[in-house]
Structure formats: structure tokens, C-alpha cells
Amino acid sequence: MPILPTHRPRRNRKSQVIRDMVQETRLTTHDFIYPIFITEGQNQQVAIKSMPGIHRFSVDRVIDEIGQCVELGIKSFAPFPQVNEVLKDRLARESANMEGLYLKTVAEIKRQFPEVVLMTDVAMDPYSSDGHDGIVDPDSGEILNDASLEVLGQMALAQARAGADIIGPSDMMDGRVAWIREVLDSNAFSHVSIMSYTAKYASAFYGPFRDALDSAPKKGDKKTYQMNYANRREALVELALDEQEGADMVMIKPALSYLDVIREVRNNTQLPVTAYNVSGEYAMVKAAAQQGWLDGEKTMMEVLTSIKRAGADAILTYFAKEAAEVLRRG
Numbered sequence: 620m621p622i623l624p625t626h627r628p629r630r631n632r633k634s635q636v637i638r639d640m641v642q643e644t645r646l647t648t649h650d651f652i653y654p655i656f657i658t659e660g661q662n663q664q665v666a667i668k669s670m671p672g673i674h675r676f677s678v679d680r681v682i683d684e685i686g687q688c689v690e691l692g693i694k695s696f697a698p699f700p701q702v703n704e705v706l707k708d709r710l711a712r713e714s715a716n717m718e719g720l721y722l723k724t725v726a727e728i729k730r731q732f733p734e735v736v737l738m739t740d741v742a743m744d745p746y747s748s749d750g751h752d753g754i755v756d757p758d759s760g761e762i763l764n765d766a767s768l769e770v771l772g773q774m775a776l777a778q779a780r781a782g783a784d785i786i787g788p789s790d791m792m793d794g795r796v797a798w799i800r801e802v803l804d805s806n807a808f809s810h811v812s813i814m815s816y817t818a819k820y821a822s823a824f825y826g827p828f829r830d831a832l833d834s835a836p837k838k839g840d841k842k843t844y845q846m847n848y849a850n851r852r853e854a855l856v857e858l859a860l861d862e863q864e865g866a867d868m869v870m871i872k873p874a875l876s877y878l879d880v881i882r883e884v885r886n887n888t889q890l891p892v893t894a895y896n897v898s899g900e901y902a903m904v905k906a907a908a909q910q911g912w913l914d915g916e917k918t919m920m921e922v923l924t925s926i927k928r929a930g931a932d933a934i935l936t937y938f939a940k941e942a943a944e945v946l947r948r949g
């Protein structure tokens with residue numbers, strides 16, 4: 620005699636109202652930090668081929684874009700600059716130029732939208748003639764950790780002066796959180812936060828971002844500083860250091876292939892945890908949707924919700940604007 624089930628979890632799924640009642644994770648626009656690409660010029664809005672729907676904006680246009688996002692409820696942005704090749708050098712000097720594209724744009728956004736939160740990126744790669752996040756030793760090709768800290772500290776300080784609310788070191792040099800904290804504190808920027816890219820993996824998913832900014836390494840790869848994607852415990856080593864060094868928030872990057880790492884970090888810290896749903900993760904969904912192989916909108920919402928379910932308090936995502944539109948429609 621077959622035994623009929625006495626426990627029926629399907630009862631909690633029997634109507635939309637009940638499903639909504641027991642839903643554990645909900646996305647809101649407060650969860651989103653929107654990465655935005657900045658370029659030189661006037662009236663520029665250049666589509667990025669490998670990231671359908673994403674553009675590089677000149678300063679004037681980025682103001683319009685941010686205005687539209689604010690209207691949709693997105694209040695946090697992470698600008699990234701495409702730096703003219705002639706301004707790049709070994710030491711990424713352009714990164715501390717208050718009159719340069721990036722810092723002028725940051726200051727202008729804060730002037731027009733004082734209430735938005737800007738997280739600026741600290742790493743040498745967009746300004747480096749070598750395309751690396753740290754200084755490259757010209758003889759050995761080695762990425763020089765301690766010499767790079769000096770550059771990163773100056774970059775962070777310049778960004779704070781331009782009005783950054785949160786500094787986001789994405790370079791993975793050892794000791795940079797403590798170094799940057801010290802530079803900020805000793806220059807009257809103790810109110811500026813640090814969101815550390817705590818566990819940033821050497822990932823193939825960054826491809827479209829490097830196209831967008833022309834920031835790919837000229838030689839070699841980033842495996843001596845970004846983490847091996849085969850490792851999870853190593854993320855906890857980085858987490859412990861970032862906490863000790865004074866990070867206010869920690870980040871996992873990428874997100875989608877690293878949901879286990881997000882959960883692991885969530886279970887091991889009381890700090891806010893964020894995740895970066897990176898360019899390649901965005902491109903994958905868009906490409907399949909363009910082919911008609913996936914429902915782009917549904918896949919987007921599932922991806923974002925899963926990142927939050929894994930333990931992220933906030934998500935850096937190129938989907939921010941589109942997801943905000945979906946949320947608004949309800």
C-alpha cells in the first residue's frame with residue numbers, strides 16, 4: 620500500500636498571495652550600486668558592444684543618466700573612467716589628477732546630486748600603461764606590492780577630495796585597506812568609508828569590462844594578486860585582514876559563480892557584505908536573451924535575487940536600471 624504524504628510543502632506555494640507571504644528574499648532599489656563608465660568629450664553616449672544596454676558617458680550625459688536612475692530609486696553609483704591612452708604611464712599618475720576626467724566627473728556628480736552615494740574605484744589599471752592594478756617592475760615584470768600602496772593612497776585621497784563617499788580598493792594589493800585608512804584619517808577624511816574588494820578572483824568574467832575601459836593587462840595576467848577561483852577558505856583569510864585593517868564593508872567579486880563564497884563570508888562577518896555582479900555575468904544573460912534562448916528579464920531578476928539570498932546586502936550590477944524599472948512596474 621503506497622503511503623500518501625503527511626507533509627505537504629506545496630501548501631505554502633498554492634497561491635501568489637501565500638507565495639508572497641512566505642518569500643524570504645526581496646529585491647529593492649536600495650540593494651543596487653550602479654557601475655557607470657565615464658569617457659571624455661561632450662554629448663557622448665557610446666554603446667559598449669559586449670554589454671548591450673550599457674554605455675560610456677561624457678560628463679554632461681552621465682548627469683542625465685544619473686538623474687533618470689535617481690528618479691527610479693537608485694541612489695548609489697560606482698563610476699569607472701576610460702582614460703585616454705596618452706595619459707597613461709607606469710605609475711598611473713593621472714589617477715590623482717584633480718583636473719582629470721574621473722575626479723572632475725565625480726565632483727560634478729556630487730555637485731548636482733549631493734544626496735547620491737558615490738563609490739570610487741582604487742586600482743591603477745585604467746591609468747596604467749601596463750594595464751595592471753599595481754606598479755610593474757620594468758625588469759622582472761613583477762607587480763610591486765609596497766610601492767603600489769603609495770600610489771593607491773594618493774589615488775584614494777584625491778578621490779576623497781573630489782567628494783567620494785566610499786573608496787573601493789579593487790587592486791588586491793596586500794595591506795591597502797590599512798594604508799588607505801591611514802592616509803584618509805591623517806588628511807581629515809575619517810568620514811569617508813572603505814568598501815574593500817575583499818575576495819576578488821582572477822576571473823574570465825571581467826572581459827567585457829576591460830573592453831569597455833581598454834584596461835586589459837598589456838602583458839601577463841592578474842593571478843599574482845587576484846585570487847584563484849578554486850579557493851574558498853582563502854576568502855576568509857582576506858576577510859580577517861580587511862576587518863582588522865578597518866574596512867567598513869566587504870565585497871565578493873564576481874558574484875554568480877561565487878555564491879558559496881558570499882555565503883561563507885556572510886556567515887563569518889558582522890560587516891555589510893556586497894557582491895559585484897560583473898560585466899561577463901551581465902553579458903552572458905544579455906547574449907542568451909538576444910538569441911531568444913532565455914527570458915532576459917526573468918533571468919535578471921533570478922540572478923539578482925540569488926545573489927541577495929546567498930547573503931549579499933547590496934549588489935553592484937549593470938542590471939540596476941533595468942531591474943529598477945521592473946520593480947517599479949511591480
Ligand code: PBG
Nearest residue numbers: 742744789824825828897898899
Ligand atoms: C580593476 C577592475 C576590474 C573590474 C572592476 N575593477 C577588472 C579587472 O580586475 O581587470 C571588473 C568589473 C566587471 O567586470 O564588471 N581594478
